Amino acid sequence: MDAVKIANKEKVCHDCGKEIKLEGKEIKNGVLIVYKDGEKEIPVFKCQDCFQRNPELRNYQSCEVYSRIVGYLRPVQQWHVGKKQEFQEREEYQLSKNA
Numbered sequence: 001m002d003a004v005k006i007a008n009k010e011k012v013c014h015d016c017g018k019e020i021k022l023e024g025k026e027i028k029n030g031v032l033i034v035y036k037d038g039e040k041e042i043p044v045f046k047c048q049d050c051f052q053r054n055p056e057l058r059n060y061q062s063c064e065v066y067s068r069i070v071g072y073l074r075p076v077q078q079w080h081v082g083k084k085q086e087f088q089e090r091e092e093y094q095l096s097k098n099a
């Protein structure tokens with residue numbers, strides 16, 4: 001299998017949300033399953049317990065995310081590569097009520 005890039009927020013069990021522990025490239029308490037959705041590869045972690053209970057991926061639905069780009073709301077999937085990268089690097093802020 002080719003290397004798959006995993007974002008930090010994705011390192012949890014798909015079914016129960018338990019944190020998946022990695023040591024370098026070794027997965028300590030689960031398995032990584034890579035699903036193909038057309039061209040796209042979707043990496044999904046499952047902890048040992050959930051994988052033994054059910055090794056299949058259920059209730060997966062790809063989600064179309066809209067965000068603001070140069071003044072318009074457009075699906076992020078349709079953005080060009082540079083802007084997609086910029087979207088990934090965006091941080092969320094919580095404004096206080098007085099702001």
Ligand SMILES: [Zn+2]
Binds near residue numbers: 049
């Ligand atoms: Zn689990």
